[in-house]
Amino acid sequence: xxxxxxxxxxxxxxxxxxxxxxxxxxxxxxxxxxxxxxxxxxxxxxxxxxxxxxxxxxxxxxxxxxxxxxxxxxxxxxxxxxxxxxxxxxxxxxxxxxxxxxxxxxxxxxxxxxxxxxxxxxxxxxxxxxxxxxxxxxxxxxxxxxxxxxxxxxxxxxxxxxxxxxxxxxxxxxxxxxxxxxxxxxxxxxxxxxxxxxxxxxxxxxxxxxxxxxxxxxxxxxxxx
Amino acid sequence: xxxxxxxxxxxxxxxxxxxxxxxxxxxxxxxxxxxxxxxxxxxxxxxxxxxxxxxxxxxxxxxxxxxxxxxxxxxxxxxxxxxxxxxxxxxxxxxxxxxxxxxxxxxxxxxxxxxxxxxxxxxxxxxxxxxxxxxxxxxxxxxxxxxxxxxxxxxxxxxxxxxxxxxxxxxxxxxxxxxxxxxxxxxxxxxxxxxxxxxxxxxxxxxxxxxxxxxxxxxxxxxxxxxxxxxxxxxxxxxxxxxxxxxxxxxxxxxxxxxxxxxxxxxxxxxxxxxxxxxxxxxxxxxxxxxxxxxxxxxxxxxxxxxxxxxxxxxxxxxxxxxxxxxxxxxxxxxxxxxxxxxxxxxxxxxxxxxxxxxxxxxxxxxxxxxxxxxxxxxxxxxxxxxxxxxxxxxxxxxxxxxxxxxxxxxxxxxxxxxxxxxxxxxxxxxxxxxxxxxxxxxxxxxxxxxxxxxxxxxxx
Numbered sequence: 001x002x003x004x005x006x007x008x009x010x011x012x013x014x015x016x017x018x019x020x021x022x023x024x025x026x027x028x029x030x031x032x033x034x035x036x037x038x039x040x041x042x043x044x045x046x047x048x049x050x051x052x053x054x055x056x057x058x059x060x061x062x063x064x065x066x067x068x069x070x071x072x073x074x075x076x077x078x079x080x081x082x083x084x085x086x087x088x089x090x091x092x093x094x095x096x097x098x099x100x101x102x103x104x105x106x107x108x109x110x111x112x113x114x115x116x117x118x119x120x121x122x123x124x125x126x127x128x129x130x131x132x133x134x135x136x137x138x139x140x141x142x143x144x145x146x147x148x149x150x151x152x153x154x155x156x157x158x159x160x161x162x163x164x165x166x167x168x169x170x171x172x173x174x175x176x177x178x179x180x181x182x183x184x185x186x187x188x189x190x191x192x193x194x195x196x197x198x199x200x201x202x203x204x205x206x207x208x209x210x211x212x213x214x215x216x217x218x219x220x221x222x223x224x225x
Numbered sequence: 226x227x228x229x230x231x232x233x234x235x236x237x238x239x240x241x242x243x244x245x246x247x248x249x250x251x252x253x254x255x256x257x258x259x260x261x262x263x264x265x266x267x268x269x270x271x272x273x274x275x276x277x278x279x280x281x282x283x284x285x286x287x288x289x290x291x292x293x294x295x296x297x298x299x300x301x302x303x304x305x306x307x308x309x310x311x312x313x314x315x316x317x318x319x320x321x322x323x324x325x326x327x328x329x330x331x332x333x334x335x336x337x338x339x340x341x342x343x344x345x346x347x348x349x350x351x352x353x354x355x356x357x358x359x360x361x362x363x364x365x366x367x368x369x370x371x372x373x374x375x376x377x378x379x380x381x382x383x384x385x386x387x388x389x390x391x392x393x394x395x396x397x398x399x400x401x402x403x404x405x406x407x408x409x410x411x412x413x414x415x416x417x418x419x420x421x422x423x424x425x426x427x428x429x430x431x432x433x434x435x436x437x438x439x440x441x442x443x444x445x446x447x448x449x450x451x452x453x454x455x456x457x458x459x460x461x462x463x464x465x466x467x468x469x470x471x472x473x474x475x476x477x478x479x480x481x482x483x484x485x486x487x488x489x490x491x492x493x494x495x496x497x498x499x500x501x502x503x504x505x506x507x508x509x510x511x512x513x514x515x516x517x518x519x520x521x522x523x524x525x526x527x528x529x530x531x532x533x534x535x536x537x538x539x540x541x542x543x544x545x546x547x548x549x550x551x552x553x554x555x556x557x558x559x560x561x562x563x564x565x566x567x568x569x570x571x572x573x574x575x576x577x578x579x580x581x582x583x584x585x586x587x588x589x590x591x592x593x594x595x596x597x598x599x600x601x602x603x604x605x606x607x608x609x610x611x612x613x614x615x616x617x618x619x620x621x622x623x624x625x626x627x628x629x630x631x632x633x634x635x636x637x638x639x640x641x642x643x644x645x646x647x648x649x650x651x652x653x654x655x656x657x658x659x660x661x662x663x664x665x666x667x668x669x670x671x672x673x674x675x676x677x678x679x680x681x682x683x684x685x686x
Contacts, residue, residue: 082522083529084581085538102518104511154553180554183587184526187517187592187653193557 001046001118002026006036006062007078008054011024033057040066046116049108052079052090057145057222059137060093067094076108104106106217110169117168128163131223134208135163144202154179155198157168162211162221171218195219240415244408248401255400267386271361274377275346278362281313282375286365289317289373297371298326314360314376316353322372329374339364339374351378359383397615418447422454434462468635475524477638479517486513523652526585527637530659535579541686544574544615545608547583548670552606555591563600566591570608577686578664584662589653590619590679598623598676614666615683623675631670657681 003025007013010031017027020103028043028188030036033056040048040062049068052059063075082100090098096118097111128135132145140156142149151159157179162170172191176182195211203209210218285376289297297317305315305328315327322332333339333349339362353360362376382666421439428436437458438451493506519567529535552568587606594604607618626634633639635658638651654668657679661668666683 082525152553182523182584182587182588183581186554186588188555188558188595190554190558193561194554197557 001112002028002044003047003049003112004028004030004036004040004045005049006030006033006040006054006059007049008032008053009051016108020109023109027127031055033059034064036108037062037065040069040073041069044051046204047112047119048073048075049112050075050077050095052077052081060095063094074119076111076115078103082183104171104217106169107171107173108219110171110174113168114165114170114174115163128160128166130163130166130221131208131210133163135160142202144204145206149201151198151201153202154194158194158198159202159221162219165221167220167222169214169217169220174218226228240586241408241412244404244411248404248408251398251404252401255397259396263389263393267382267389270382270385274361274379274382277313278346278375282363282365282373282410284556285315285375286367286373289371290368294325294369294371297367297369301326301373312378314374314378315364316372316374318372318374319323320370320372324431325371327374329376332372332374333360336389346378349376351380355380357383363644375463386666403673412458422447422451429458475520480519482513482517486510495586520652524637526582526654527652527659528613530582530656533663535663538579541577542580542583544578544583544610544617544683545570546578547580548587548606548608548617551584551591555588555595559591559595559604562595564595564598564602564604566594566604566606568606570606572610574608574615575686576664577685579660582660582663586681587617587619588656593653593679594619594621594623610685615685615686617681618678618681620673620676620678622673625672625675625677626670628672633671634670635668654679 003020005016005020005027006017007011007029008031013029013031017029020027028045030039030041033054035056036050036054037057048063049072050059050062054062057065059079060079062078066073075095076097076099077093077095078099078101079086080101087098096115099108099111121188126136126138128137133142134144135142137160142151142156142159158175161175161178173185175191176185195213199209199211203211208224210221210223212222212224214220285301288672289300292300301315301317305313305326314329316329316332317325317327318332319325322337324330324332329352331352333352336347336349339347339349346363347363348359351360358378358380360376361379362374364372366372366373404672425436425438438454440448440451441453489506490510493503496502548570549568552566556566591604591606599606602622604619607616607620609616609618630639633656637655658668661681661683664683666681669680669682671678671680
């Protein structure tokens with residue numbers, strides 16, 4: 001996909017551009033707010049990566065200006081400020097996601113992927129399906145190969161999030177933020193245990209496993225090719 | 226520093242200006258009151274004299290009309306003997322102001338008309354009296370061409386007036402003098418005490434951080450101000466010491482993992498290139514850096530909680546619901562380690578608080594329980610409400626914390642000696658305490674024999 005990176009730290013911009021390019025993306029880079037806003041308004045991008053502290057025009061003001069002009073291109077805000085208020089301010093300004101520096105590169109990739117996917121227009125969904133795993137969002141039931149699976153509310157929400165991002169990597173932090181609303185990492189591997197319980201339920205013995213662990217990144221729900 | 230320069234200019238005394246203004250207002254008031262006093266004494270006296278003269282003149286002149294000069298002289302002479310005495314003066318004179326009868330022998334020089342009929346009374350010096358002798362009177366022309374003068378000796382009134390005026394002006398002067406003088410002294414005194422506060426502030430500004438404001442034994446407003454400034458300085462000093470301790474602890478705690486990182490990378494660089502080994506070094510490096518970042522994040526969260534800023538985000542919440550969520554999150558992880566994690570909360574417990582921080586505090590307590598309680602074991606999260614307090618207890622039947630260590634358990638980076646080998650930052654309980662205090666509560670450690678009970682007490686909402 002085509003990404004616009006607006007970041008004034010040249011060293012950080014260099015490695016981000018390199019990493020994103022190596023992951024198969026096309027990256028344009030702007031070094032300050034005004035140039036970034038000009039590029040974002042004139043060119044067509046799939047997603048913006050905007051540093052919060054920028055010379056000329058700060059990241060939040062940039063996203064706000066863009067939203068006022070009617071642009072809906074998804075924007076991920078990068079910031080060294082990680083408190084709850086900072087996140088809220090970032091999202092309120094029109095950012096679609098907020099990532100605190102420093103971050104794992106895999107985290108950034110997974111979030112950009114999720115943002116681009118989310119921004120594609122689709123009808124209101126009442127059901128989700130991955131292979132023979134089906135989720136009825138209205139009746140709040142899940143079935144694998146026609147056999148109904150009992151899930152606890154939390155497991156249901158984890159699975160719903162994974163199914164909405166089917167085929168893509170979902171990191172632990174994304175699950176913590178979106179399913180638990182935690183903005184911190186517990187020291188205990190709570191997520192892993194919830195996932196392994198969920199896996200036992202949706203991938204019973206003998207079935208083709210759908211819920212995979214992606215080493216060093218997170219999880220992915222997809223049919224093995 | 227340039228911004229400080231105008232402030233150092235000696236300020237015009239605010240107090241002195243206030244006192245001047247007040248003195249001016251007060252003087253106007255005093256002048257008003259004295260004016261009333263003047264009217265009530267001197268002016269009333271004069272009015273009374275004026276009325277008497279006017280009445281006497283009318284009566285007498287009416288009686289004289291149509292009589293001969295001799296008859297008129299007799300009446301005036303008799304009247305002056307009868308009513309004259311000391312205070313009332315009569316004179317009957319010719320057209321040319323020459324004496325005919327009466328107890329005044331010379332027409333007052335320079336006052337030929339003397340009131341000229343209906344005009345107001347005139348004052349004139351009284352010949353024959355003392356230097357200050359004065360009278361107030363009026364003359365009328367009789368149909369015969371003679372002049373009749375009736376006057377009142379107002380020497381006494383005049384003296385009274387002079388006296389009253391002198392006293393009144395004197396009182397006004399004293400008022401102004403006392404006001405201005407007092408104001409000057411007052412402003413000098415207040416300025417001196419303010420200057421003492423200013424000097425000490427300046428000294429503190431210039432680096433003498435131990436300096437305190439002078440407090441006298443009088444216990445007045447200035448002492449109250451100095452005391453609260455001193456309390457503020459104490460608090461700032463305590464916070465600065467806290468900051469210094471934290472930075473020293475951070476420097477100390479960060480140095481070892483970062484040194485470890487450095488030597489590992491250095492050793493890797495010395496060895497011949499081996500892609501697999503280099504990757505392993507990098508992988509370990511990333512893990513170590515994540516640990517360092519974890520410590521930084523924990524310290525930041527503690528600092529935010531201690532700053533009190535999250536109080537602005539306090540909302541009404543149910544502690545039971547919050548605990549239930551966290552217990553539900555931790556139950557699988559605890560079960561995997563052979564621990565039975567249960568919630569004991571019979572009723573909702575309303576509190577006001579910051580949900581993210583309260584959640585994180587409970588998460589830290591459960592992290593500890595999961596980490597330090599060997600399975601099989603039990604962990605109970607208990608939520609209770611009394612009319613005054615909301616209570617959140619985490620009780621386990623693990624090894625507990627030695628009594629000797631409990632006091633230090635909340636300090637940053639403090640860790641039970643035996644646990645040094647388990648991963649952990651020694652910041653978990655520090656955050657729990659910071660969050661409890663942020664909510665106006667406290668956290669306690671107790672022996673559950675066996676095991677540990679960590680209790681968070683918060684004010685009930």
